[in-house]
Amino acid sequence: MAKYSEKASEKVEKTMHEMKEGKLKSGSGKKVTSKKQAVAIGLSEARKEGAKVPKKKD
Secondary structure (H helix, E strand, O other): OOOOOHHHHHHHHHHHHHHHHOOOEOOOOOEOOOHHHHHHHHHHHHHHOOOOOOOOOO
């Protein structure tokens, strides 16, 4: 498993919580139901905020 910064971990934890409550939405506005998608959204948001997160795989 890759190592992420503390800030990135907190962001992923927050998005997972939102997904479980049914409040997390994808870019298209649809409700997120996949754990993988919730993690990806959390990492993406952390990346935008400047947290230490590995680059996306192509």
